[in-house]
Amino acid sequence: MLEPSGKSLEIVIHADKLGNLSYVNIDCNANSEPVPELIQVKGPAYHVFVSQGLAP
Secondary structure, eight states: OBTTTOOOEEEEEEEOTTSOEEEEEEEETTTTBOOOSSOOBOSOOOOSOOOTTTOO
C-alpha cells in the first residue's frame, strides 16, 4: 500500500528460461493510474506468486 492514498503498487519481475532478469513491470492500482514520482510504502511487501523454479 502507498501512503497516504492507500493505492496498491505492483512490482512484477520476469525472468527468461535461463533464470536471468528479463524485465520489470511497475504498476499502480493494476495499471489504472500512473506510478507516483515519490513512493512512500505503508506496511511490508508480500508475495502473490513465486515460480517453483525461482524459489527453494
